[in-house]
Amino acid sequence: MNEAVSVxxxxxxxxxxxxxxxxxxxxxxxxxxxxxxxxxxVRRPRTLRRGERLYRIGDPLGAVYVAxxxxxxxxxxxxxxxxxxxxxxxxxxxIGLDGLGEGAHRCEAVALVDSHVCxxxxxxxxxxxxxxxxxxxQLLRVIGRSMDRDHLHTDLLVRRQAHERLALxxxxxxxxxxxxxxxAREFRLPMSREEVARYLGLALxxxxxxxxxxxxxxxxxxxxxxxxxxDREALSALAHGxxxxxxxxxxxxxxx
Amino acid sequence: MNEAVSVxxxxxxxxxxxxxxxxxxxxxxxxxxxxxxxxxxVRRPRTLRRGERLYRIGDPLGAVYVAxxxxxxxxxxxxxxxxxxxxxxxxxxxIGLDGLGEGAHRCEAVALVDSHVCxxxxxxxxxxxxxxxxxxxQLLRVIGRSMDRDHLHTDLLVRRQAHERLALxxxxxxxxxxxxxxxAREFRLPMSREEVARYLGLALxxxxxxxxxxxxxxxxxxxxxxxxxxDREALSALAHGxxxxxxxxxxxxxxx
DNA sequence: CGGTGATTTGAAATCAGTCAAGGATCGTGG
DNA sequence: CCACGATCCTTGACTGATTTCAAATCACCG
Numbered sequence: 001m002n003e004a005v006s007v008x009x010x011x012x013x014x015x016x017x018x019x020x021x022x023x024x025x026x027x028x029x030x031x032x033x034x035x036x037x038x039x040x041x042v043r044r045p046r047t048l049r050r051g052e053r054l055y056r057i058g059d060p061l062g063a064v065y066v067a068x069x070x071x072x073x074x075x076x077x078x079x080x081x082x083x084x085x086x087x088x089x090x091x092x093x094x095i096g097l098d099g100l101g102e103g104a105h106r107c108e109a110v111a112l113v114d115s116h117v118c119x120x121x122x123x124x125x126x127x128x129x130x131x132x133x134x135x136x137x138q139l140l141r142v143i144g145r146s147m148d149r150d151h152l153h154t155d156l157l158v159r160r161q162a163h164e165r166l167a168l169x170x171x172x173x174x175x176x177x178x179x180x181x182x183x184a185r186e187f188r189l190p191m192s193r194e195e196v197a198r199y200l201g202l203a204l205x206x207x208x209x210x211x212x213x214x215x216x217x218x219x220x221x222x223x224x225x226x227x228x229x230x231d232r233e234a235l236s237a238l239a240h241g242x243x244x245x246x247x248x249x250x251x252x253x254x255x256x
Numbered sequence: 257m258n259e260a261v262s263v264x265x266x267x268x269x270x271x272x273x274x275x276x277x278x279x280x281x282x283x284x285x286x287x288x289x290x291x292x293x294x295x296x297x298v299r300r301p302r303t304l305r306r307g308e309r310l311y312r313i314g315d316p317l318g319a320v321y322v323a324x325x326x327x328x329x330x331x332x333x334x335x336x337x338x339x340x341x342x343x344x345x346x347x348x349x350x351i352g353l354d355g356l357g358e359g360a361h362r363c364e365a366v367a368l369v370d371s372h373v374c375x376x377x378x379x380x381x382x383x384x385x386x387x388x389x390x391x392x393x394q395l396l397r398v399i400g401r402s403m404d405r406d407h408l409h410t411d412l413l414v415r416r417q418a419h420e421r422l423a424l425x426x427x428x429x430x431x432x433x434x435x436x437x438x439x440a441r442e443f444r445l446p447m448s449r450e451e452v453a454r455y456l457g458l459a460l461x462x463x464x465x466x467x468x469x470x471x472x473x474x475x476x477x478x479x480x481x482x483x484x485x486x487d488r489e490a491l492s493a494l495a496h497g498x499x500x501x502x503x504x505x506x507x508x509x510x511x512x
Numbered sequence: 513c514g515g516t517g518a519t520t521t522g523a524a525a526t527c528a529g530t531c532a533a534g535g536a537t538c539g540t541g542g
Numbered sequence: 543c544c545a546c547g548a549t550c551c552t553t554g555a556c557t558g559a560t561t562t563c564a565a566a567t568c569a570c571c572g
Contacts, residue, residue: 130386203562467551480551514571531554531557536549538550
């Protein structure tokens, strides 16, 4: 199934109308005429290799982006010079809204794996949106969804237990993979342990130990960046601070 | 000075044109004609007493709000039923954007002290924005600024040291007070220690201890909710993980 | 088949959380 | 104006989790 989707995406369909992400992307819910207008301003998918930057900190905000395949991270630099990972972006999720406030990007966006992105010049987008109320509303909705994802991130971060954050993170990723038609049960993390750590506000060793622990508990199977969710219930319980559930079952854990 | 501002705001000026927050609010930078259109749809300031709710979780998203005086918090409920404080809102800062994604509020907004808010019905706002490109851009800019504040919040939360989070929080608050013409050096926290803790992802005792410690170090003077910044440099150093600066000076701290 | 970076693992030290009181403060009503 | 109660805030001692530092192992690329 992953294969199928991947091949499909790789084909780089020429129009939004044929894009398998249409339901998630800007076009969601707008009419055919509006879709045509939108298509006219979207730059055709661009390829980025693993490690390439979509934009850098300080770049003027000129466009928003949606990956059609691959994965991105956005990251900012703290004053002490450390990288802060502010988000991970899967296909269909808007990238580039940072710096809507100041007109320049406060983050950089980096491809975590080879990826394809559609670029939507902001100027033209707003011009069209002004003429098409439907697109305007859709734009606000998409921005809102992006804020919702940010909110989920802060939701992670206020958790004080490392394994809660980790479980919530994995659960969220799993759901997002499901949304783009990939398996929610088994997937490959596009980011390193260190990037996960910087996203979760943890030390990278803590992330590693957390994964090991969940594996010992039979919640996950982990092989490098390959993750398989063995017990979704338990994962969900961990995520919501009710680890007692798994703990109540003796024998599942190696030796506590 | 605080007195003066407070009295001034209490007068509840009748129009955006005369509002002392004009530079920060939706009207910032739009023309006189646009301002008139905007004024026409803004509901006159409403009074909320300390503890009153502007909206509740699940309420359909009908309007956005800007306080002209006072202070608000927005908070959501985690699945375990605990309150998560997602933001504090001072005069001039937009409230109510949560739930732009789903059309219903995911947070509740509560007045922390007696406050006045202007209400801008979203439907009418977008209708007017479609006719006035300037207002549309301004709307995006204001939304962007709101996202910037959220981003600052996650910036706090990825910090692993409690005193970094606290210092950054106070610094940010101080700057925001300065923006609305109040003292950046001395102010009164509108929220409880517990609310600060829930915002910073810390235990309330840790917040209290942190404030005590900064007081002992001569960085702050704290009397209940009254905070005076004695050494802005040191506070900034703490915020950015360079506490070595303060520490290098022996004698400033009580007994280390 | 090395080599280089990523990941895991270990052990010690630190830091923050929890539980439990003791004080301070604020608003209210007398 | 003062007393009272409720809430908020501070403090202490202890425990547990997470960070740090260090080293070993693994995985992938050329």
